[in-house]
Amino acid sequence: MKDDRKKDAQFQLSRRGLLLGAAAGTVGAAVPGMPAQAATADPEDVIDLTGEYPFYGKAEQAGIRTPPQRYTFYMTFDLTTQSRMDLQVLLARWSAAISQLMKGKPVGQIEPARPDAIGFDTGEALNLSPACLTVTVGLGPNVFSDTYGLAGSKPPLLRELKQLPSDAFKPELTGGDLSLQACADDPQVAYHAVRDLARVAKSTGAAATRWTVMGFGRASAGKGQSTPRNLLGFKDGTRNIREDADFDRSVWVKDGPSWQDHGTYQVVRKIQMHIEAWDTDRISDQNAVFGRHKLSGAPLTGTHEFDTPDFHKKDAGGDLVIPATAHIRLAAFENNEGLRILRRSYNYTDGINQYGALDAGLLFISYQSDPAHFERLQTKLGAADRLNEYITHIGSAIFFVPPAPQEGSYIAAQMFADG
Amino acid sequence: MKDDRKKDAQFQLSRRGLLLGAAAGTVGAAVPGMPAQAATADPEDVIDLTGEYPFYGKAEQAGIRTPPQRYTFYMTFDLTTQSRMDLQVLLARWSAAISQLMKGKPVGQIEPARPDAIGFDTGEALNLSPACLTVTVGLGPNVFSDTYGLAGSKPPLLRELKQLPSDAFKPELTGGDLSLQACADDPQVAYHAVRDLARVAKSTGAAATRWTVMGFGRASAGKGQSTPRNLLGFKDGTRNIREDADFDRSVWVKDGPSWQDHGTYQVVRKIQMHIEAWDTDRISDQNAVFGRHKLSGAPLTGTHEFDTPDFHKKDAGGDLVIPATAHIRLAAFENNEGLRILRRSYNYTDGINQYGALDAGLLFISYQSDPAHFERLQTKLGAADRLNEYITHIGSAIFFVPPAPQEGSYIAAQMFADG
Numbered sequence: 122m123k124d125d126r127k128k129d130a131q132f133q134l135s136r137r138g139l140l141l142g143a144a145a146g147t148v149g150a151a152v153p154g155m156p157a158q159a160a161t162a163d164p165e166d167v168i169d170l171t172g173e174y175p176f177y178g179k180a181e182q183a184g185i186r187t188p189p190q191r192y193t194f195y196m197t198f199d200l201t202t203q204s205r206m207d208l209q210v211l212l213a214r215w216s217a218a219i220s221q222l223m224k225g226k227p228v229g230q231i232e233p234a235r236p237d238a239i240g241f242d243t244g245e246a247l248n249l250s251p252a253c254l255t256v257t258v259g260l261g262p263n264v265f266s267d268t269y270g271l272a273g274s275k276p277p278l279l280r281e282l283k284q285l286p287s288d289a290f291k292p293e294l295t296g297g298d299l300s301l302q303a304c305a306d307d308p309q310v311a312y313h314a315v316r317d318l319a320r321v322a323k324s325t326g327a328a329a330t331r332w333t334v335m336g337f338g339r340a341s342a343g344k345g346q347s348t349p350r351n352l353l354g355f356k357d358g359t360r361n362i363r364e365d366a367d368f369d370r371s372v373w374v375k376d377g378p379s380w381q382d383h384g385t386y387q388v389v390r391k392i393q394m395h396i397e398a399w400d401t402d403r404i405s406d407q408n409a410v411f412g413r414h415k416l417s418g419a420p421l422t423g424t425h426e427f428d429t430p431d432f433h434k435k436d437a438g439g440d441l442v443i444p445a446t447a448h449i450r451l452a453a454f455e456n457n458e459g460l461r462i463l464r465r466s467y468n469y470t471d472g473i474n475q476y477g478a479l480d481a482g483l484l485f486i487s488y489q490s491d492p493a494h495f496e497r498l499q500t501k502l503g504a505a506d507r508l509n510e511y512i513t514h515i516g517s518a519i520f521f522v523p524p525a526p527q528e529g530s531y532i533a534a535q536m537f538a539d540g
Numbered sequence: 541m542k543d544d545r546k547k548d549a550q551f552q553l554s555r556r557g558l559l560l561g562a563a564a565g566t567v568g569a570a571v572p573g574m575p576a577q578a579a580t581a582d583p584e585d586v587i588d589l590t591g592e593y594p595f596y597g598k599a600e601q602a603g604i605r606t607p608p609q610r611y612t613f614y615m616t617f618d619l620t621t622q623s624r625m626d627l628q629v630l631l632a633r634w635s636a637a638i639s640q641l642m643k644g645k646p647v648g649q650i651e652p653a654r655p656d657a658i659g660f661d662t663g664e665a666l667n668l669s670p671a672c673l674t675v676t677v678g679l680g681p682n683v684f685s686d687t688y689g690l691a692g693s694k695p696p697l698l699r700e701l702k703q704l705p706s707d708a709f710k711p712e713l714t715g716g717d718l719s720l721q722a723c724a725d726d727p728q729v730a731y732h733a734v735r736d737l738a739r740v741a742k743s744t745g746a747a748a749t750r751w752t753v754m755g756f757g758r759a760s761a762g763k764g765q766s767t768p769r770n771l772l773g774f775k776d777g778t779r780n781i782r783e784d785a786d787f788d789r790s791v792w793v794k795d796g797p798s799w800q801d802h803g804t805y806q807v808v809r810k811i812q813m814h815i816e817a818w819d820t821d822r823i824s825d826q827n828a829v830f831g832r833h834k835l836s837g838a839p840l841t842g843t844h845e846f847d848t849p850d851f852h853k854k855d856a857g858g859d860l861v862i863p864a865t866a867h868i869r870l871a872a873f874e875n876n877e878g879l880r881i882l883r884r885s886y887n888y889t890d891g892i893n894q895y896g897a898l899d900a901g902l903l904f905i906s907y908q909s910d911p912a913h914f915e916r917l918q919t920k921l922g923a924a925d926r927l928n929e930y931i932t933h934i935g936s937a938i939f940f941v942p943p944a945p946q947e948g949s950y951i952a953a954q955m956f957a958d959g
Contacts, residue, residue: 157592166669168587192727192756196892231773232835236824243819244773244834245757245887248766250585308611308727309757309768312889316898320819330898333891337611337756338664338728347667349728354650354663400662400739405655415663416651468664470731472752473615479735479749 165347168306172253176220177528181383183223184257184304185463185488185522186368188343192308193336193467194315195389195484197261197297197518198328205269209537211299211327215258216531218321222314225251228321243320246313252305256314258532259300259387259520274536276377276384276521278491285496286503287514294391294516297331302387302486308337332516334391336467336484343465348418348426352468352481353399353511355411356418359426360453362463371461372488374521380535383524385488388462388495391469391516394482399511410507412447420449432456446507452498460497462489482512492519584766587725591672595639596947600802602642603676603723604882604907604941605787607762611727612755612886613734614808614903616680616716616937617747624688628956630718630746634677635950637740641733644670647740662739665732671724675733677951678719678806678939693955695796695803695940697910704915705922706933713810713935716750721806721905727756751935753810755886755903762884767837767845771887771900772818772930774830775837778845779872781882790880791907793940799954802943804907807881807914810888810935813901818930829926831866839868851875865926871917879916881908901931911938 168191174183202208218228229241265275301318305311315333322328340351341358348356362371374384399407404415412430413420420430422442432450434442443450454461467484474480489495503509523533587610593602621627637647648660684694720737724730734752741747759770760777767775781790793803818826823834831849832839839849841861851869853861862869873880884907889900908914922928942952 157594163590163669166589168589170585170587171582232823232833237822239820240773240823240826240834242773243771243815245769245771247769247773247835250582307757309887312757312771312887312900316815319898320816323816330892330896335889335891338726338731350664350666352662352664352731354659354661354666396662396735397739397742401658403656404651404659407659414651415659416666468728468731470754472754473749477749479738481731 170250170252170307172306173225173251174223174253174255176216176223176256177526179525181373181385182255182257182522182525182532184255184302185372185385185465186343187253187255187304188346189339189341189465189467190253190255190304191306191337191339192311193302193304193339193484194308194311194333195303195336195486196301196315196319196333197331198299198301198319198322199331200263200298200327201329202327203268204327205271205537207325207327208264208269211322211325212258212533213531214321214325215318216526218318219256219258219314222256222317223251223254225249225254225310228317243313243317245316246310249307249310249313252307252310254303254305254310254314256318257302257304257387257522259302259522260533261296261298261300261518261520263298271536274378276374276381276386278374278386278493279519279521280492282388282492282517282519283496285499285514287499287509287512288517289513289515290517291515294332295518297518297520299328300387300389300518300520308335334469334484334516336469338468340466340468340483341464351466351483352394352396352470353407355407355413355415356426357466357483358464359413359418360449362461367461368463371490371494372463374490380533381521381523385490385522386492387520387522388485388487388489388492389516389518389520390485390514392483392485393480393513393515395511395513396481397478402511409444410448410511412443412449421447444507446505448502448506448508451501451506457498457501460494462487462494462498488522589669589671589726591725592644592670593642593672593674595635595642595675596945598944600792600804601674601676601941601944601951603674603721604791604804604884605762606672606674606723607765608758608760608884608886609672609674609723609730610725610756610758611730612721612723612758612903613727613730613752614722614755614905615720615734615738615752616750617718617720617738617741618750619682619717619746620748621746622687623746624690624956626744626746627683627688630741630744631677631952632950633740633744634737635945637737638675638677638733641675641736642670642673644668644673644729647736662732662736664735665729668726668729668732671726671729673722673724673729673733675737676721676723676806676941678721678941679952680715680717680719680937680939682717690955693797695793695800695805697793697805697912698938698940699911701807701911701936701938702915704918704933706918706928706931707936708932708934709936710934713751714937716937716939718747719806719808719937719939727754753888753903753935755888757887759885759887759902760883770885770902771813771815771889772826773834774826774832775845776885776902777883778832778837779868781880786880787882790909790913791882793909799952800940800942804909804941805911806939806941807904807906807908807911808935808937808939809904809933811902811904812899812932812934814930814932815900816897821930828863829867829930831862831868840866863926865924867921867925867927870920870925876917876920879913881906881913881917907941
């Protein structure tokens with residue numbers, strides 16, 4: 122597939138020198154027209170697009186525990202059919218397509234044998250590597266209804282979220298009966314996946330697009346990843362879930378039928394950040410809002426990012442060093458009976474708003490064993506968090522994310538047998 | 541700056557193995573939790589974020605001849621001052637800030653010495669490498685007016701574009717007195733640059749944001765780069781300008797005062813692509829619209845991407861193999877008296893429109909020695925190109941891009957001496 126690359130010996134050599142230089146920690150040779158290279162070797166300074174994850178045969182779907190890739194396209198869909206069979210066909214066709222996409226392959230032929238046929242794949246990811254693509258499928262509350270004969274298969278804790286103090290939703294950014302979270306280290310690969318899966322949905326007549334967000338610059342860390350920054354300039358995800366035992370305790374569902382094992386509940390919020398207002402705030406105040414130092418990411422009671430916050434420590438004047446209204450105090454598991462949720466968020470921008478201000482924020486995605494966990498944390502944050510002055514929750518949805526299918530089967534196939 | 545990275549020996553080792561594997565063309569070792577690696581080594585499968593370009597001391601600004609990076613944030617601004625001095629201060633402050641940003645540095649201290657001060661930099665690109673960032677500054681027609689005493693410095697060919705057959709502009713996506721084209725291999729780096737430069741503009745009171753587009757998955761190739769695909773699934777930029785002689789002939793301005801040498805005219809168009817309609821078109825027809833094979837990128841008269849199109853060749857029935865209305869025929873320099881423009885375009889998406897359809901397209905950016913060259917090509921394309929059925933030009937602007945400043949000076953400083 123790469124035979125059509127333009128040959129340019131100087132370029133290829135210099136790129137190779139550059140790569141080996143970066144990997145070995147040496148300074149790349151200066152080549153005219155090529156950028157200068159830094160001497161430091163940081164694994165996160167090199168993105169390898171050949172990485173590939175399997176779709177079939179794992180316990181849980183990829184895209185949850187997977188170290189967050191750099192980009193996401195997240196999209197929700199409305200079911201446009203009353204037919205159980207249509208839903209079944211859609212999930213089966215989506216599964217077959219996703220398994221191809223995650224290998225870096227098109228969903229079908231670009232140029233079918235019949236020259237007057239329509240291509241099965243839209244083609245913009247042709248010749249691109251898999252780029253660690255994962256596509257994670259979610260099922261909204263309406264899926265588990267009498268309409269589809271699936272009321273009996275409902276995951277025990279799935280329901281619409283309660284109204285929370287932070288809610289200021291735009292109706293066009295809420296809900297959905299199905300969700301796709303496509304993440305990859307190349308946004309063109311992620312966009313292509315969602316586009317072609319939306320096309321499959323349309324062609325079956327079973328579902329139509331509802332709302333979408335493109336996320337860039339992952340804003341949550343997974344295991345082995347450095348902590349990225351959100352658009353408020355602070356590190357996000359320092360205390361995220363990373364260990365298997367914590368996934369078992371806090372992420373995977375319990376008490377469901379066995380086909381739901383390694384399923385989880387996905388909560389997504391589009392959180393607008395008033396970044397221009399934030400940018401006029403003093404650094405000392407920004408630090409107090411988060412309870413961390415902006416520069417180092419250390420808690421206000423520590424000196425390094427991963428120092429454990431001391432929520433009891435007081436300053437000479439008797440005031441708490443990490444203020445009572447600080448974000449990390451309110452969200453900390455120590456202050457919430459051990460309650461933790463997995464965050465897998467991305468930054469987004471919608472450009473410039475009608476008033477000429479930069480319109481940007483956070484596509485917050487969390488995974489938890491019970492939607493009530495998110496609600497409890499967000500109730501507390503929505504009531505007391507000083508960050509509220511700078512953020513607005515404008516979009517929201519909830520889904521059950523079933524486990525991964527086995528090869529030869531498809532997402533949530535068992536519920537049609539059970540239901 | 542990297543001392544705060546979480547240590548994880550297995551991850552670091554596996555990433556390094558992976559990088560060396562990719563660079564040396566070997567298969568990466570299978571490590572639990574890490575993605576599988578492909579056996580092929582393709583230079584464009586590895587993105588090195590340490591690359592850095594200089595801002596000062598070159599003939600032309602970076603971001604024109606520079607091999608296109610993977611992402612752009614493009615933004616235009618309105619001047620909000622009548623003061624020549626304000627404009628001068630803004631261009632000087634932008635230049636100083638850009639020179640820092642292109643080195644991967646913040647525009648100023650994050651945590652100033654005085655703890656109750658406001659940070660000079662918004663912080664979200666802290667710890668990130670330069671990622672080949674370039675920021676290219678453009679000056680719109682209104683800059684060269686009596687208001688600023690600059691009418692005498694006007695680049696000879698700078699003017700508003702004529703109305704063209706393809707125009708269907710949204711007023712909020714047109715014009716601007718200044719432009720910033722920030723390109724990088726990390727979108728968070730590009731976004732941070734534009735955000736902090738917009739903040740500088742606001743703080744001087746000299747300029748306010750006008751319109752912006754975030755582009756991903758570069759859709760034009762530069763020298764030594766493989767040809768990427770636009771969102772119609774076709775390779776874009778196969779016949780782009782690559783050689784120095786062609787830059788001299790077609791990109792850099794002529795006949796201006798010496799301070800404008802290695803300046804150029806930038807035309808930007810936001811081109812909506814009706815991708816869902818396109819996706820229902822037969823492949824044979826799509827190929828005829830472009831005059832190329834979708835899969836290989838070869839002209840319909842050839843078998844490889846870089847085969848020279850034969851615009852005279854006819855099939856057995858006497859019809860032109862590359863149709864009279866094919867995009868490559870209408871745009872080819874052979875059919876336009878040798879006229880060529882440098883294209884430096886990016887794909888974009890605006891999510892889902894009000895009718896539930898995918899809203900996406902091309903941020904078309906071209907550089908040429910004369911805006912009339914763009915007009916001549918676009919007049920021809922707008923009148924006859926079969927692609928028109930699937931695209932709409934919804935945004936437009938034009939700028940003069942002055943040459944790069946010398947160290948110690950700033951963008952377009954000489955026009956204030958001349959004017």
